[in-house]
Amino acid sequence: MATETSKSKGNGKSPKPRRAVVRVRERTVVERVRGLIEHPTLGWGVVVGLALTLVVSAIAIWAREHPLVEVGQVMSRTRTVRVPFATTDEQATERQRDAERQRTARVYVADEAALDEIGASLANLPASIAGAESLDAVESSIRERFGLNEEKLASIRALAEDGAALARWRSHAGELVEVLRRRPLMNATTYQGALQEGLNG
Helix, strand or coil: CHHHHHHHHHHCCCCCCCCCCCCCCCCCHHHHHHHHHHCCCHHHHHHHHHHHHHHHHHHHHHHHHCCCCCCCCCCCCCCCCCCCCCCCCHHHHHHHHHHHHHHCCCCCCCCHHHHHHHHHHHHHHHHHCCCCCCHHHCCHHHHHHHCCCHHHHHHHHHHHHCHHHHHHHHHHHHHHHHHHHHCCCCCHHHHHHHHHHHHHC
């Protein structure tokens, strides 16, 4: 041991460090894949990736089926949405009204002005034709309205000369008007229309 130490000191040079060269061989693709497969965290990574893919897919599908539409936004594609709404069928409504109108009993109201005019004409008839010596002397409208002939003209003229008979005539004229108020007459056209509606109803 002493001899070696003295030799080293006598030379005056320090020992050179020894260099070691390590050659690293590159791994092949197969080895890298095998290393990934054998890595303990690969299983959890696959599970997490699949779960994330499923969650993102589900969110995308739900968002497509339930889009967030803002006011004034134009839809990117046509969507059919069933929304209940109410509308009025004018033709059906009118038909129902007509049917109800036909089934409803008619109420007739007497024409008071016409009845008063009839009563006044009847009451004043004897006085109107009292001065007529013949049927030709009576106004044509009066003849046609009351169906006067020579015999009727003579009978009515006689009433004008008898106060009691004239009073009875006027009383009968008033009674006739009251009967017409309770049971008014209708013309043929109105009667036929009411009869047809009753049959159709």
